[in-house]
Amino acid sequence: MEKRKITEQRADFLKTDYERGFIKFCGFKAVSAEWGRFQSRVEIMQEHRQQDGFIHAGVMATMADHTAGYSAFTTVPGNMQILTIEFKVNFLRPAFGDALVCYSRVIREGRQIIVSESEVFDVREGHEHAVAKAMVTLMAVPQDKLIKGKNRDKLLG
């Protein structure tokens, strides 16, 4: 992929935008944004775990999806929103550390259909262990189509 850039302003906007709603509730933080790439992190709390101490697959899947979405965001104009069409995720190893980090990158650019992949690592005593990998199919949609109400059902075209 050729080296392209986003402005610092745009990177800051996307990093702030990342941490809202369900993602804020889950405690995920944006770490960095550059063209075609996005990185995030979450400090693991008791509520991210299952009863047996392992971090829930849903935490990793949500992080992989949301971070992939923001990697796509870095490649589209400011008036576009990103929707997830579908994703798939393999859990490579159980996660039980102190934090998770997620690295996402666009592997297929597009005006409309974008494909990103995410790698999630479990941080244990400062070392990162690969725990999940996801491929995410995304769609760029003009923001003004995202009107609340009865047209929502039509969103994916």
Next chain:
Amino acid sequence: MEKRKITEQRADFLKTDYERGFIKFCGFKAVSAEWGRFQSRVEIMQEHRQQDGFIHAGVMATMADHTAGYSAFTTVPGNMQILTIEFKVNFLRPAFGDALVCYSRVIREGRQIIVSESEVFDVREGHEHAVAKAMVTLMAVPQDKLIKGKNRDKLLG
């Protein structure tokens, strides 16, 4: 699939077991459990939504995964745990209702490898609208292998 049954006791155990850790944090509730099937529900709160009012894909994915896992649980002996190997989920329509319900069923029984599918519906004014569908590959593992500590990495075999 032939008609098999689980005891009321086992159904109650699994329904209680369902609502712990990250799942409790997310507010998901078990609705019913029978052999090869599991149903769950969540009343949507502000924290399940994105900034634009849509329910986050991660909420649906987590529900689809966790409920699929418990449908698998209904088909294995009491000393087995269920781990998610991988899942994939398509988002069929945007979700923005008052509640989500999830119906999961085993489509491939097995001593070790189990495949379930989950359908998630958005409840709007009492009507259920299909919003996500997932296929989930699961693994049954003897509970006594789930020891905390350094053997965890070996868990998936």
Next chain:
Amino acid sequence: MEKRKITEQRADFLKTDYERGFIKFCGFKAVSAEWGRFQSRVEIMQEHRQQDGFIHAGVMATMADHTAGYSAFTTVPGNMQILTIEFKVNFLRPAFGDALVCYSRVIREGRQIIVSESEVFDVREGHEHAVAKAMVTLMAVPQDKLIKGKNRDKLLG
């Protein structure tokens, strides 16, 4: 899904169109086409098998993908083509019978993004055994965009 119909002429066109190129080479046959549904069949020959006698996963995957695509075709206007964006397939049981049949149906209609699922059955002594299940994400594209040459790379938008 409400009951809609395609003309007999359209059904015949799609059934003939189904059996071309790589699909003809593989010996797959269209069985039936109705609105949102498509069925196909292949008589298993030695070249569909692996050295150990099992039918190759690629045969089932190709059948699941292609038949899903034609189920989508039944729901779009005659000037549209269908492209596969992605698919995922679980192999439920080994297949080693005399024929495979595939049933596909649209689970998400759309002007642009269509989702279908396919179930593949192994025919052994006249009985059908479920061997694979796939979810397929498809895109409807105006036929006149399918021009040979340098614009092809832009096809998925």
Next chain:
Amino acid sequence: MEKRKITEQRADFLKTDYERGFIKFCGFKAVSAEWGRFQSRVEIMQEHRQQDGFIHAGVMATMADHTAGYSAFTTVPGNMQILTIEFKVNFLRPAFGDALVCYSRVIREGRQIIVSESEVFDVREGHEHAVAKAMVTLMAVPQDKLIKGKNRDKLLG
């Protein structure tokens, strides 16, 4: 992944073993095998294409699956067979070149569950263009379990 090795003999055995049954019928050739990695190639003939000249998604999917399987083969003892549990594949760009090459590598080693990924490239005038990416979940099974007959149904455990 630490640097491990397979013998030249084992590499040659796997490369020969690769090209049988449906894979031979499709004309795929093994190119190279090393620990955790496998590469393959196919010269495109008319029968790999659709009516519109594009290479069929099924050709790419079969190549991605089979080559991933052989990357897993390089990491297991000689008495083990590899079965595909499931795979998912994104089609990144249309393929219409003279050949396809596929690079597969193991991203999750395991005694039993192995995950590999495959990247398929379209060769056009000597340049490789990424056209498909797949994640494949595989299972290592002792060869002597692969007995023809009624136990086959039990294969995936």
